[in-house]
Amino acid sequence: MALDFEKMDKEYIVNVYHRLDAVLDHGKGSVVYDVNGKEYVDLSAGIAVNIFGICDDVWKDAVIKQLNTLSHISNVFYTEPQVILAKKLCEKTGMKKVFFSNSGAESNECAIKAARKYSHDKYGDGRYTIITLKNSFHGRTMATLTACGQDSLHEDFGPFLDGFVYAEPDNFESVRELAEKHPVCAIMMEMVQGEGGVHPLDKKFVQQVAAYAKAHDILIIVDEVQAGNGRTGALYAYMHYGIQPDIVTTAKAIGGGLPLGATLFADSCQYTLTDHTHGSTFGGNPICAAGAITIIDRIDDELLSEVQKKGDYIKKELESCRNVEGVSGMGLMIGVRLKKDLTEVVNRCIEDGVLVLTANGLLRLLPPLNIPWDILKKGIALVKDVIDE
Numbered sequence: 001m002a003l004d005f006e007k008m009d010k011e012y013i014v015n016v017y018h019r020l021d022a023v024l025d026h027g028k029g030s031v032v033y034d035v036n037g038k039e040y041v042d043l044s045a046g047i048a049v050n051i052f053g054i055c056d057d058v059w060k061d062a063v064i065k066q067l068n069t070l071s072h073i074s075n076v077f078y079t080e081p082q083v084i085l086a087k088k089l090c091e092k093t094g095m096k097k098v099f100f101s102n103s104g105a106e107s108n109e110c111a112i113k114a115a116r117k118y119s120h121d122k123y124g125d126g127r128y129t130i131i132t133l134k135n136s137f138h139g140r141t142m143a144t145l146t147a148c149g150q151d152s153l154h155e156d157f158g159p160f161l162d163g164f165v166y167a168e169p170d171n172f173e174s175v176r177e178l179a180e181k182h183p184v185c186a187i188m189m190e191m192v193q194g195e196g197g198v199h200p201l202d203k204k205f206v207q208q209v210a211a212y213a214k215a216h217d218i219l220i221i222v223d224e225v226q227a228g229n230g231r232t233g234a235l236y237a238y239m240h241y242g243i244q245p246d247i248v249t250t251a252k253a254i255g256g257g258l259p260l261g262a263t264l265f266a267d268s269c270q271y272t273l274t275d276h277t278h279g280s281t282f283g284g285n286p287i288c289a290a291g292a293i294t295i296i297d298r299i300d301d302e303l304l305s306e307v308q309k310k311g312d313y314i315k316k317e318l319e320s321c322r323n324v325e326g327v328s329g330m331g332l333m334i335g336v337r338l339k340k341d342l343t344e345v346v347n348r349c350i351e352d353g354v355l356v357l358t359a360n361g362l363l364r365l366l367p368p369l370n371i372p373w374d375i376l377k378k379g380i381a382l383v384k385d386v387i388d389e
């Protein structure tokens with residue numbers, strides 16, 4: 001008799017995920033199958049993880065090769081894949097040093113610690129406040145949860161960390177007011193707010209904030225966990241904004257489906273974290289790093305230009321829907337405000353064979369970056385039918 005996965009999941013797994021109605025079993029590229037063999041077009045990519053699709057061969061071969069070579073060893077030793085990956089990240093971004101961890105939250109946790117230490121080293125006690133933006137999302141550890149600018153996330157877990165204040169996105173005066181009122185060491189932003197509702201920050205705002213921060217020796221931390229690694233049509237989303245962050249955090253897509261986070265440091269703070277001030281057992285594990293090299297190597301101009309074209313296509317198609325109020329986003333990070341019930345649309349999409357996501361009241365699409373055009377067209381046609389039916 002077939003196992004009742006839904007019942008078992010509810011019985012044995014902590015019920016924090018609002019599961020959608022599909023027990024997924026296997027997949028290849030941009031297509032996934034459930035345990036009954038039903039096919040789905042994947043417009044979710046494991047929430048911006050599988051940029052080259054599911055079970056991508058290039059990534060898989062590197063992971064398997066590494067698995068047969070050196071699976072895990074402590075970070076007290078040098079390992080080749082980690083060093084090669086760090087060098088590639090620095091060369092492609094101009095950043096100077098990398099700390100590897102296992103997730104987005106951890107990459108941000110590292111950034112928060114480093115920003116506070118930078119300020120402490122230079123100015124002594126007290127200059128520890130970090131400005132983040134309302135509607136931001138930075139993770140679910142205590143520090144990163146505190147950093148999130150969303151009241152709904154701050155209800156159950158107090159007391160939160162001291163030293164976080166929240167500015168209005170796209171309102172420079174709001175940032176300046178907070179910076180003048182508090183002893184600020186860093187300003188932390190997603191260039192495209194993901195979980196908060198797929199909102200690209202205004203370019204002028206970002207540039208004003210960056211200039212103010214530079215003038216006051218306040219570090220700029222850019223959280224690229226969701227928007228990074230090609231998703232917006234640039235290697236990292238900040239590259240659209242003409243700024244030079246002090247710290248960049250990334251995770252999700254860089255690991256190709258294995259857990260990997262990275263915190264990148266610019267000149268300004270490359271020496272801040274010193275012997276024993278931070279660490280991770282698994283961070284930059286040889287298997288994750290070997291896979292990640294194949295991901296970073298393939299985010300090239302050709303892929304990025306495809307991302308732009310596919311993003312433009314999706315926007316145009318969805319904007320033509322009767323029940324769409326507006327489409328936001330950048331590249332293949334897309335939010336759709338609907339004139340009809342979101343839950344109903346998501347459930348019908350799953351029923352009709354297309355995997356979609358939500359973000360703060362919006363339908364959210366994050367397809368694999370290399371999704372073939374015919375599969376993309378099929379998926380978008382299915383979504384449009386559901387929206388306008």
Ligand SMILES: Cc1ncc(COP(=O)(O)O)c(C=O)c1O
Binds near residue numbers: 104108139190224
């Ligand atoms: C912008 C951003 N930062 C941080 C995180 C947390 O990443 P993780 O779930 O890997 O800890 C997320 C996750 O969605 C995110 O979108």
